[in-house]
Amino acid sequence: MLYLLRMVLVGLNFLFVGFVGLIIGVLRPFNPDDNRLFGRLYSHPALRILGLKLEAEVGPLHDQPPGCVIIANHQSNWDLFLLGTVVPRRMACIGKKSLKWVPFFGQLFWLGGNVLLNRENAYQARRxxxxxxxxxxxxxxSIWIFPEGTRNPGETLLPFKKGRFRWPSRPACPSCPCV
Known part of the structure; x- marks a missing residue:
């Protein structure tokens, strides 16, 4: 019974944050700091509802100057609630174009300045x-990517999608091995 109640509350939190986030996103569209705000709005209440305490060693992530490429393994839909707590300043994410059809979240993802790629059309994706x-x-x-291109609940990494790493050359950050 507690499980069902928690799932309902997390679902309501998801919808509420999506609605509030849309208002914020419309008032300041494509602001690079919105993703950090949206991530925390999704994650902190959800973790409390689920009774989870997250400890993350993210000092190196937050010490990097904006302009880095951040790579993460996307394991499940729960990543939103876990990774949302560690989103750094001035960050955008790459996601599949079909995310735009997820009510509230898809529009919020787009208004956050994230990139929606059409994986069916290589030319459009490259552009x-x-x-x-x-x-x-x-x-x-900075840009946050999930180089496997899909959720992977397994113990080992899937092969990386090569398109994610075909960026025009640009100078690396002075203190990290960014692309």
């Missing part, structure tokens, strides 16, 4: 990555 690379460099924003 989107080139534009993204240029804009992120100009705006001094």
């Amino acid at each position: 989107a990555l080139q534009t993204t690379s240029r804009v992120l460099a100009e705006q001094n924003t």
Whole structure:
């Protein structure tokens, strides 16, 4: 019974944050710091509802200057609630284009300045990555990618999608091995 109650409350939190986030996103669209705000709005209440305490060693992530490439393993839909707590300043994410159809979340994802790639059309995906690379460099924003291109609950990594790593060359951050 407690499980059902928690799932209902997490679902309501998801919808509420999506609605509130849409208002914020419309008032300040494509703001590079919105992802950090949205991530925390999703994650902190959800972790409390689920009775979870998250301890993460993210000092190195937050010590990096904006303009880095951050790579993470996407294991499940629960990642939103876990990774949302560690989103750094000025960050955008790459996601599949079909995310835009997820009520509230998809529109919030887009308004957060994230990149929606059409994985069915390689030409459009390459153009989107080139534009993204240029804009992120100009705006001094980091990009968060899930190089496996899908959720992977397994113990080992799946092969990385090669398109994620075909970015035009740009100077690396002075203190990290960024692309």
